[in-house]
Amino acid sequence: MVKAGAVPDWWLAARSEIMEKDESLRGIISDYQEPPLSSKGDLFATLIKSIVGQQISVIAASAVWGRFCDCVGEVTPESILEKSHAQLREVGLSNRKVEYILGICEEWRKGLHEKEWDSLSNQEVIEELVKLRGVGRWTVEMLLIFALLRKDVFPIDDIGLIRGMEKLYNNGNILEKSQLYEISDNWKPYRTLGVWYIWRSIDPEPVEY
Numbered sequence: 001m002v003k004a005g006a007v008p009d010w011w012l013a014a015r016s017e018i019m020e021k022d023e024s025l026r027g028i029i030s031d032y033q034e035p036p037l038s039s040k041g042d043l044f045a046t047l048i049k050s051i052v053g054q055q056i057s058v059i060a061a062s063a064v065w066g067r068f069c070d071c072v073g074e075v076t077p078e079s080i081l082e083k084s085h086a087q088l089r090e091v092g093l094s095n096r097k098v099e100y101i102l103g104i105c106e107e108w109r110k111g112l113h114e115k116e117w118d119s120l121s122n123q124e125v126i127e128e129l130v131k132l133r134g135v136g137r138w139t140v141e142m143l144l145i146f147a148l149l150r151k152d153v154f155p156i157d158d159i160g161l162i163r164g165m166e167k168l169y170n171n172g173n174i175l176e177k178s179q180l181y182e183i184s185d186n187w188k189p190y191r192t193l194g195v196w197y198i199w200r201s202i203d204p205e206p207v208e209y
Contacts (some may be wrong), residue, residue: 002149005039015193031200046146058160068093099134100135103133125148155195
């Protein structure tokens with residue numbers, strides 16, 4: 001598993017390459033060179049944080065996550081399962097999110113924690129984790145980026161990414177998915193870095209999961 005605090009070994013090469021290839025993104029990369037993407041080294045905690053952040057604003061997600069951590073302490077299946085449904089609801093989670101989180105904790109203890117995630121391809125990680133109730137492709141893509149530091153992830157359904165690309169490449173006007181993919185093709189094989197800097201362009205605070 002990627003260690004806590006690890007920075008991608010491909011980051012500097014990716015930054016140089018995309019600055020050469022994408023004039024529109026070059027200025028943003030220059031403005032926000034630090035900090036780079038890094039991993040918390042805890043895929044389970046990143047997964048739970050992604051569930052907490054589903055379909056709410058970054059600010060709201062940060063507030064709920066803070067209360068969640070205060071409630072459970074260290075984010076482990078055991079510490080979460082020690083809390084009642086009502087206690088987890090009190091931090092600001094919906095009934096459904098509490099159900100998702102408790103279900104993930106049970107499955108994690110049954111054997112998911114033993115998976116060699118680093119040895120799996122992006123698609124294999126996606127296929128494994130979307131079996132969990134409440135976990136969709138976007139959620140797994142956040143894990144691929146923020147826990148596993150995979151270099152070529154493009155979460156096409158991320159609304160912040162879409163709006164940021166529309167602002168940078170189309171004066172804020174709507175871009176079709178085919179157009180978004182076409183722009184991202186210029187970032188390959190380092191689309192994760194392109195995504196990271198689009199996020200930075202709309203929110204100076206680095207995204208974290």
